[in-house]
Amino acid sequence: MVGRHLDETEVALVHEVIRQRRSIKPSALSDRPVAREAIEALLDAGNWAPSHYLTEPWRFVVVEGQARHKLADVFLEAVLAAEPKADEYKRKKVHGKPLRSPTLIVVIRQGGEHPKAKDHEDEWAVACAVQNMALAAAARGLGLFWSTGTPMAHPLVAEHFGCDDRSRVMGFLYVGWPAADAWPEGRRGDVSDKTEWRV
Numbered sequence: 408m409v410g411r412h413l414d415e416t417e418v419a420l421v422h423e424v425i426r427q428r429r430s431i432k433p434s435a436l437s438d439r440p441v442a443r444e445a446i447e448a449l450l451d452a453g454n455w456a457p458s459h460y461l462t463e464p465w466r467f468v469v470v471e472g473q474a475r476h477k478l479a480d481v482f483l484e485a486v487l488a489a490e491p492k493a494d495e496y497k498r499k500k501v502h503g504k505p506l507r508s509p510t511l512i513v514v515i516r517q518g519g520e521h522p523k524a525k526d527h528e529d530e531w532a533v534a535c536a537v538q539n540m541a542l543a544a545a546a547r548g549l550g551l552f553w554s555t556g557t558p559m560a561h562p563l564v565a566e567h568f569g570c571d572d573r574s575r576v577m578g579f580l581y582v583g584w585p586a587a588d589a590w591p592e593g594r595r596g597d598v599s600d601k602t603e604w605r606v
């Protein structure tokens with residue numbers, strides 16, 4: 408396979424996966440467990456992302472089962488630290504977040520020892536890893552949703568995942584099998600409106 412060009416049908420399939428990849432909302436995921444092999448395949452896809460100086464600056468934490476409940480407690484603690492008067496509705500909503508999918512992959516940008524590595528390049532590399540995982544999920548019909556909202560950036564969340572001042576949580580990937588008919592339509596403007604050709 409190394410160096411082999413794909414034939415036209417295979418190229419069309421790859422392109423189709425790119426176009427069909429969607430963010431599948433956690434509320435549209437079912438409880439059906441995701442096999443460990445499938446999760447490992449997503450992680451392997453992530454691991455093949457490019458990185459400047461080959462820093463491979465990603466670290467993944469797979470959270471399943473009871474560990475989701477521990478994470479739920481941390482989420483709640485983080486929100487209450489920032490907003491002690493959060494009402495019952497908000498508390499429940501935040502606490503329920505990690506329980507919305509059978510598997511979460513926590514994506515962390517890990518600082519390394521390379522003298523020339525730049526944080527922003529490493530973060531872009533991690534984003535490439537996420538996209539690889541999203542494509543690997545879409546190809547299998549698995550739902551994946553990249554969540555970066557509150558309380559991702561809270562220090563309590565960082566501490567829970569062993570982050571130091573050289574590392575940072577870059578998101579939670581909610582992974583699960585979509586409930587029936589949950590694959591949404593995509594929407595994009597025309598690429599020609601965003602492209603200038605200079606020849």
Ligand SMILES: Cc1cc2nc3c(=O)[nH]c(=O)nc-3n(C[C@H](O)[C@H](O)[C@H](O)COP(=O)(O)O)c2cc1C
Pocket residue numbers: 428429430431553554555556593594
């Ligand atoms: C870096 C990044 C962070 C994102 N974070 C969130 C998020 O926190 N909440 C959310 O609803 N969607 C989030 N999204 C998903 C976008 O809303 C989604 O990609 C966009 O609506 C296009 O839909 P599609 O992915 O199905 O094509 C994020 C996407 C990216 C690339």
